[in-house]
Amino acid sequence: MSRATAASVQPIPRVALTWLLVAQAVVIIPHLEHLPLWIVALWLGCAAWRIQVFRMRASYPSGIAKLALVAAAGLGVWFSSGSLIGLDAGVVLLIAAFVIKLMELKTRRDAWVLILLGFFAVTTSYLFQDDIIAAAFSLLPVLALLAAAIGLQQSSFAARPMPTLRLAGGLLLQALPLMLLLFLLFPRMGPLWSLPLPGDKAMTGLSDSMAPGDMVELSQSSALAFRVSFDGQPPPRSLLYWRALTLERFDGLRWSTAFQRGDRPPQWQQRGTPLQYQVIMEPNGRPWLFALDAGQTSLNDARMMSDFHLERRLPVRQGLMYRATSWPEALLEPDDAARAQRINLSLPQGGNPQARAWAQQLRERYPQPAELVQAMLRSFREQPFRYTLRPPDAGSERIDGFLFDTRAGFCEHYAGAMTFVLRAAGIPARVVTGYQGGEASSSGNYLAIRQFDAHAWVEYWQRGRGWTRVDPTGAVAPERIEQGLEAALGQEGSFLESDPFSPLRYRNFALLNQLRMAWEDANYGWQRWVLGYQAEQQGDMLKRWFGGLDRQWIGALLIGGGALLLGLLALVLFKPWQRTADVQLRSFQRFERILAPLGMRREPGEGARDFCRRAIKVLPAHAQAIRDYLDAFEKQRYGGAAASPAELRGHLARLRRELPWRLRPSRGKGT
Known part of the structure; x- marks a missing residue:
């Protein structure tokens, strides 16, 4: 053996x-x-x-x-x-x-x-x-x-x-140091295979359909959805509508998506000053991305779908960082009415007769779509509508029950009801879901958008102007748009009521809020500089460092730098400048290191013979091995015998084998 x-x-x-x-x-x-x-x-x-x-x-x-x-x-x-x-x-x-x-x-x-x-x-x-x-x-x-x-x-x-x-x-x-070098310079490759999220659950809570009550459940979560940092001053909070999906089909209860992957790209015109920003998404198991209207992204595997939302080829199963550019004043399909007429005017046969009758009254009184929309907003604003996370049951005719009976609901109630009435009045309309607003960091470098910022609003179509955003929630609870969900629910006290230990519930306590924001800043830095360090960021860094060098030169420099780092590390570990050329002295230093773990250490000025005598007293069962080594050492060191490193190594190996390693060594120096 x-x-x-x-x-x-x-x-x-x-x-x-x-x-x-x-x-x-x-x-x-x-x-x-x-x-x-x-x-x-x-x-x-x-x-x-x-x-x-x-x-x-x-x-x-x-x-x-x-x-x-x-x-x-x-x-x-x-x-x-x-x-x-x-x-x-x-x-x-x-x-x-x-x-x-x-x-x-x-x-x-x-x-x-x-x-x-x-x-x-x-x-x-x-x-x-x-x-x-x-x-x-x-x-x-x-x-x-x-x-x-x-x-x-x-x-x-x-x-x-x-x-x-x-x-x-x-x-x-x-x-x-080697870990840091590999992290910075080793090629960033995509995964060799894809795994589903734990339990195959999407963490954002948004889905490709919406029914009354869905957003209410989502609003009770303070989990992070994504972070955004703008190149320059961010726009006002009232303009921060982060699009996720467009819901165009309605079956009487749920709104759902109607786009297909084979749909043609939408027609739109860039207008105004673009906004440029960086998004760091949390994993959610869904393929869509978040962006302001109308958005484009730098990701190679993402594109704008026919309903103007951005979507990747694969779901977001790990943290994702991407850059986006948006034109808030863009015209979205100003001249293409075919799709708008075909999909965004359809309603179920029958149901909600009061809402349909109201739509006809509004149409007769306000023939222009913009005027009709403003009339609906005035109604929401002037009538006793309430914004609440505790909406009562609206009955089987949900639109009628909400508009004419309970008049209390969350954003999806208002968006769904308004879209239904607009369609019944002959105006193409659809529901858009995503997030609205965001909390600014203490440093002002980014916005944090959370689950409770999930929101639903309405888009309606006009010839020459295309799709126009309108938010009925802003007419009922303008503080929700201007200040956030907590301000809108201040009197009701339902903000994060199912999560009493969330630090976001105690933002009015200055010290706790400062600690929370400091921790948020640290996590943002971690996500941006560590988790977000992918192939694109690595390529930008190498260009900044090496300029116009081609890949072969960069590879040679990286290999040379790695070899240099390993060489420096080897010098630090082995310290060749501290080694002596004296064969016998190096051997005796090894002898001391063998005995050191057992508590035997040579005193300053103590000679080899005296040290070995002390060692024999502590380890009498191994006295012969110690004497044999001492004799060989003294003969070579002081007796004029020829230097024989192999002989000294043999005695050390014998001593090392015989020492009782299972015996717990004394911490003292021996006597």
Whole structure:
């Protein structure tokens, strides 16, 4: 059996087992939110059993017991996730294997398998959360896994956990320059495959259809939807209508999209001064992007659809940063009435007779679309309509019930009712969903748009003017548009009532709000400079650094820079300038390093013979090995014998093999 093979089947030292248990605990913690509780119970049971095995109070499980445990884990994944396929189930299976492997942990080879599994499990946590806290916490399991690996290799640390941890921390710090270099310069490639979001759930809450009550539920969430930073002064809040989708079909209850991927691009005319800005989206599992009207984006795989919303080819499954340009004064389809007439005048047969009758009255009195729209807005403003998150039931005829009975609702009630009446009056109209407004950061560098900023408004079509935005919510609750949802619901007290611990509910407390805004700024920087550092940003950076150099020269410079960095790191680690050419002195320094972990350190001015005598008193069982080394050293150093490095190395190797590494060393210096 070779030395490497023999080492791989040796028992696992206590310090390595300790750090493996710690690593498993800190690997599992970030997954607790989406792991079933039985995984935690499984780990506690496996850890307790393995500790008892180490204490020789229990035996390793039999093959049948391990097989039964694996089968039980598989059934547990099936019942908790509903499948053995998919991201959620795959991660649970991985964590279960990571835990069960602890039960058969016998040799160092088994420990290495567990360590590699641990590193892979750490990376899966980024599939669920990638903010600053998650990134900082992921260093803890990496540190514990490195400590376990060192405990397997460095026998002098086998009974000393803290020196092992310090060495692991030192290695991690030494790797940081290389990590930074690779992050900045390694080519940014797209994913080799695509995975669905956890649970296949969209985080924004917006969907491709809308019914009364949908936006009410969404308004109770303070989760971030996206952030925007403008090139220059941002427009007033009242103009910040972030388009997501256009809903053109109505079945009597729900509004839904009507566009198709094969639809032709829309016709529009750029007018006015464009706005340029950068958007950082949160993952939502949907393909559409957010932009002001009329928007264009720098993404190669995104385009403007026939209803003027922006859409990617693939869903946004991870944080996405893109630049966009918008023309708020653009004319949207000013001359093309065919599609507007075909889709945006259709209504279900029958239903809501009062709303239809009102539409005819308005049409007779106000023949011009703009006049009719203003008449509806005056009605919303002057009649006792209320803006509320607690709308009463409007009955089976929802439009009639809202307009003529309850007169209380949220943005989707007003947008849906107004669109219905406009269509009944012969004016093409549609509902647009997205977000309105945004909270400015403390530094003023960006706007944060959250779930409760979700909004619905109306577009109606006129020949020569195209699609024109109108927001009935602004007529009922202008403070919602000018100041935000919290101001509009101040008297009702329903803002984030289902989330009492949200810091956004306590923005009137100056200190708490300052701390929250500081944390928001830190997260924005993390998203922009770390998560948003993709191929486009890397290309811009390389152009700024290297100018007009071609890719071959840039590649050569990067390779040379990497080699230089590794060379500097090697110089710092090995310190060749501190090495002496004296063969015997270098050998004695190694002798001292062998004894140092056991508490034996040479005193200043103490000679070699006196130091060895002290060592013999502390380690009498190994006195002969120490004397043999001392004799060889003195003969070569002082007796005139020819220098023989191989002889000194042989005595050191013998001493290293014989020392009792499992014995806990004394922290004193010996006597």
